[in-house]
Amino acid sequence: MNVPILHPEEPQGNRLRDNLGRLEPKTQRTYTPSLAVLARSSGVFHWTPDGRRLYDFTSGVLVANLGHNPTTWFKRFQDYLGWSGAALQDQGPFFEAVPLTSYNAATPIEIEASRRLIECLQNRPGGKRLEQVLWAASGSEAVQKALWAALARDRSRDIILATRYGFHGKKGLAGATTGCETDPERDPRVRFISFPREECCDVSRRQEPFNPLPYRLELEALREQLGRRLNVLITEPYLGGGGSYHPHPAYLQMLQDFCREHDIVFVLDEVQSNFGRTGRMFAFESYGIEPDVVLLGKGLANGVPGAAAIGPARLFDSLDFGEGSDTYSGNALVCAAVLATLDCFEDGSVLENCRRVSPLIEAGLIELKRFPFVKYVRGEPGGMVWGVEFGDFRDRTASQWANDFVLACYRGNGSTGVHLLGPLAKKVVRIAPPLVITVEQANQALRIMSRAAESLMQR
Ligand SMILES: Cc1ncc(COP(=O)(O)O)c(C=O)c1O
Incomplete structure (x- = not known):
């Protein structure tokens, strides 16, 4: 059984954590030193069952981009599904609305969501x-489906290139393309390539010139060794789960050039970055690239589970x-949520606010570097995602400082705190509030x- 994490100001929350420890295995959650229990949420705030207010600096996990x-989103969502007042006022045991199934069938709402998404991307x-939209039920499934498609186009071309220390999920090929080559059981079709982490380890290095040549030579060497077996390359615009490393655009442009020259499918995993995180609707706009496939998830439906390649x-x-195909992909629930989310982004005000x-949040995070245990701040210029990297100091490790932070x-000042996730790569605290956060809230x-x-x- 789990040893529950308890907080002095949260008697009700502690009771719930105690139950949770008995009812669910600890593997259900990624470790976080707070184990927040969230009773209600609105905009950038969560409230705990004890009435404590938390600024959500995670957006769920980069999901609730609209807060x-x-x-407005909710009204649209209901309307798309046919769940508006009139339908529910029917007295019978059932009411007529969009079916919550898409298996071996399609709903008009699914077709409309696909059309709107493609229109939004192509514009x-x-x-x-x-x-075309290949729906998936989670980000890792979208990864899996995109890689399946690439491998299926020519079975003799079996090699998948992936950027080292990336995060694409835990399951199947998503897990195989995550991290690095340390696991001997790893899928032998995956080869990792270097990502310029050192060159983008801190915002202060953003303006430095970047030389993509060593990275290009590494790709050339792989091409020399594996020839036409190289089939597909998957990367993230920035390494998210790997510790928030935001590369110079020339790096991604170089990867794309290499893919084009050798007929390699260039897959950009935007599961985390899509729908505004970089200050543009999609990160490929921020980085000046034209991927063959983009993977969408998280903010795509503002909290309703779903994804797409x-x-x-x-x-x-x-x-x-x-x-x-599978049971849930393209379900009307997520399609309605995608349509509502697209509607809310349409007038550009959410991105403008982001x-x-x-710059204000970035400046505030850079200020934290006055504390000797805060080593680096990384982030997306104009975006709403940063990583604050902690370092060893006194007798405590970077990981301990990050968790303590x-x-x-x-816990904040008792009645109000800031909700953050457990550190990435053990020592990087991610900062990713909803894009609608106001200056005062920030x-x-x-x-x-x-x-x-x-x-x-x-202390
Ligand atoms: C870039 C990226 N790809 C894929 C995934 C996996 O998504 P999911 O957890 O929905 O399977 C994540 C999740 O954090 C991610 O950040």
Whole structure:
């Protein structure tokens, strides 16, 4: 059984954590020193069962880009599903609305969501190869389906290239392309390539010139060794789960050039970055690239579980009936949520707000570097995602400082705190509030974080 994490100001929350420890295995969650129990949410806030208010600096896990329970979004979501008031006022045991199934059938709402998504992608610079939507039930499934399609186009070309220390999920080929080559059981079809982490280890290095040549030579060497077996390359625009490393655009452009020259499918995993995280709707716009396939998830439906691989019709045609199907993909629930989310992004004000508040949060995070245990700050210029890397200091490791910081932020001043996830790569705290955060909310949350860091210094 789990040893529950308890908090002095949360008697009700502690009771629930105690039950949780008995009812669910610990593997259900990734470790976080706070183990937040969240009773209600609205906008950038969560409330615990004890009534404590938390600034959500995680957006779920980069999911609620529009904030939690946005009213306009919810009304649209209901309308798309046919769940609006009139339908529910029917007195009978059932009411007529969109069916919550898409297996071996299609709903008009699914077709409309596919159309709108493709239109949205193709209208942006870099989106013109994106012709069809292959729905998936989670980000890792979208990865899996895109890689299946690439491998199926020519079975003699079996090698998948993946950027080292990336994160694409835990299951199947998503797990196989995550991390690095340390696991001897790893799928032998996956070869890892270097990602320029050192060159982008801190925001202060953003303006430095970047030389992609060594990375290109590494690819050439693989090509020399494996020839036409190289089939597909998967990368993230920035390493998210691997510790928030945001590369120079020339790196991704070089990967794309190499793929084009050798007929390698270039897959950009935007499960984390899509729907505004980089300050643009999609990260491929920020990085000046034109992927063959983009993978969408998380913010795609603002919290309703769903994902998709979007790519060329010719590529997806290599999978036959059923090879890319499953029970939940393309379900009307997620399609309604995608349509509602697209509606809410349409007038550009969410992205505008993101770009306006971004420099303020970045400046506040850079200020944290005055504490000797805060080593680096990395992030996306104009975006709403950063990693704050902790270092060893005094007798404590980087990982201990990072975990202590998350806990101190969570507890905040008692009545109000800042909700963060457990550190990435053991020592990087991710900062990713909803894109709709206001200047005032950002300032207040930064003050809580700064005081939390001060309290750690004074121990
Ligand atoms: C870039 C990226 N790809 C894929 C995934 C996996 O998504 P899911 O957890 O929905 O399977 C994640 C999850 O964090 C991610 O960040």
